[in-house]
Amino acid sequence: MTKCGYVSVVGRPNAGKSSLLNWLVGEKIAMVSHKANATRKRSNIIVMHNDNQIVFVDTPGLHETEKLLNQFMLDEALKAMGDCDVILFLAPVTDKLTHYESFLEKNKKDVKHILLLTKIDNVSGEEVLQKIHEYEKYSDKYEAIIPISIKKATKHSDILDEVVKYLPEHPYLFDPEIMTTEHLRDIFKEFIRESIFENISDEIPYETDVIVNKVEEKPNVDVIKATIIVQKSTQKGMIIGKGATAIKRIGKDARTKIEKLTGRKCFLELFVSIKKGWTKDKKGLKELGYDVTF
Numbered sequence: 001m002t003k004c005g006y007v008s009v010v011g012r013p014n015a016g017k018s019s020l021l022n023w024l025v026g027e028k029i030a031m032v033s034h035k036a037n038a039t040r041k042r043s044n045i046i047v048m049h050n051d052n053q054i055v056f057v058d059t060p061g062l063h064e065t066e067k068l069l070n071q072f073m074l075d076e077a078l079k080a081m082g083d084c085d086v087i088l089f090l091a092p093v094t095d096k097l098t099h100y101e102s103f104l105e106k107n108k109k110d111v112k113h114i115l116l117l118t119k120i121d122n123v124s125g126e127e128v129l130q131k132i133h134e135y136e137k138y139s140d141k142y143e144a145i146i147p148i149s150i151k152k153a154t155k156h157s158d159i160l161d162e163v164v165k166y167l168p169e170h171p172y173l174f175d176p177e178i179m180t181t182e183h184l185r186d187i188f189k190e191f192i193r194e195s196i197f198e199n200i201s202d203e204i205p206y207e208t209d210v211i212v213n214k215v216e217e218k219p220n221v222d223v224i225k226a227t228i229i230v231q232k233s234t235q236k237g238m239i240i241g242k243g244a245t246a247i248k249r250i251g252k253d254a255r256t257k258i259e260k261l262t263g264r265k266c267f268l269e270l271f272v273s274i275k276k277g278w279t280k281d282k283k284g285l286k287e288l289g290y291d292v293t294f
């Protein structure tokens, strides 16, 4: 009998959640950024492993917050934690245990979890052992602790074999050929957002969103039109840049990512529009597809 179930991937902003999922699925689907808090919504990434189907749910980082958009992100992560068969909690190996302790408090339903110590390529083997030792005081809480690095040495099966143990016997929930339940349009949106994070500094990317207005598949090219939403006119100026250099760079980077995923040529046209204070009010958030329920 095959096993199939949901696995929530949680951890503080920048813990390496999206990178792990892209690496496991072998394709770049989730958004990765060196800046924290880039992932805003839950998304499903499907990995087949020895005839079993694992549905990973990428979540926004767990963090404390005041801003409404950030509260929405936290709410998304908590919902995913409550709704799954097992949780993968990612803790960068250099982190103190405080993030893990606050996760234990948030895991109200006591869903089983596996602790992944991430980015171990940044430290020595001795430091990894030392950290494992520190976590041992919580060994009755986690099912397993696995040190990983997506940059070297770790094998997919090191993680997937362990995850499958905690899934129920269940027929596949999704077509085994698909890698994600996300629509291509949403993936394009995330690629454009990621390119904004890569090219524009400071707080601006956090106050920016993207609407994909149109995707037209022509015989030799995909024509995509998208609008970058900002909160104020100074931000619009920054996104466009002197002589439109910034927006050209954003467009070029996003196009490269899209073409790599689809294997087709892409013509990407970007516009910029101002929506005052959209991260701060429910109406603004809802209009952009963040379904605030609190």
Ligand SMILES: Nc1nc2c(ncn2[C@@H]2O[C@H](COP(=O)(O)OP(=O)(O)OP(=O)(O)O)[C@@H](O)[C@H]2O)c(=O)[nH]1
Binding pocket: 011, 012, 013, 014, 015, 016, 017, 018, 019, 020, 031, 032, 033, 034, 035, 036, 037, 038, 039, 059, 060, 061, 062, 118, 119, 120, 121, 122, 148, 149, 150, 151
């Ligand atoms: N050295 C090293 N860096 C890593 C590893 N995994 C991820 N990173 C880096 O860590 C940074 C954050 O990665 P993300 O995957 O965006 O982290 P996230 O947890 O999804 O972040 P949020 O979207 O903020 O919640 C990126 O710069 C990655 O390249 C790893 O195994 N080793």
